[in-house]
Amino acid sequence: MNHMSSTAPKFIRPATANRLLASLTHSDLTRIALDLEPVDLVLRQLLYEPDAEIEHVYFPTTGCVSMINVTPDGSVEVGTIGLEGLVGVPVLLHGGSEPTRALVQVEGQAHRISAAAFRTVVAERESMQRVFLRYALALFNQVGQSVACNRLHSLESRCARWLLMTHDRVDGDKFELTQEFLSYMLGVHRPAVTLAAGLLQHAGYIHYTRGHITVTDRPGLESASCSCYQATRDNFTSLAS
């Protein structure tokens, strides 16, 4: 056993690695930081379940969380949340729960706050509330874009879009993404996922093996994606302005 590596201090990303927290005023950030605690986002961890009370609001600093709608006929990802946002918008909007599941799709880190403390701090600070509400609108827009995308665009271009969105939220060019998750993301069965990923791999944009994705040609992958990728990205960029 390697004693050194087992005791090496773990690097914890600061709260300001989350773009939403980084965009707060110094005073608001200092206030909310009193109630934040760093946590790991573990692959397949459920941050909340449909119709259950949401206990914490998470601000990811790396990794990716999927909002997944569960139906008797299967599950489809309807939104992706990473370092640009927060997981727990229903708490912000005074809902107790929501019909979706929040699942860690790519492992990473977050800072979290209890739902009760979050409600208190947001009620205290109007400037902070405004930042979070603008994010809720951007997330709403992202979900709307996904609805249009799922109806109008090819599986291959949708696959490219989701890979780009995930790539934006992780460190480096490699990440783990199981076929199961890709099938959630795209709302299709696994053989179709294999086919779409195979086309992108054949074009040289990605390398995909046993759930490990490496983006090998980012501009190529962007060219293979539908316009929804850029539209969603512009939507979040406009938040920061």
Ligand SMILES: [Zn+2]
């Ligand atoms: Zn699209």
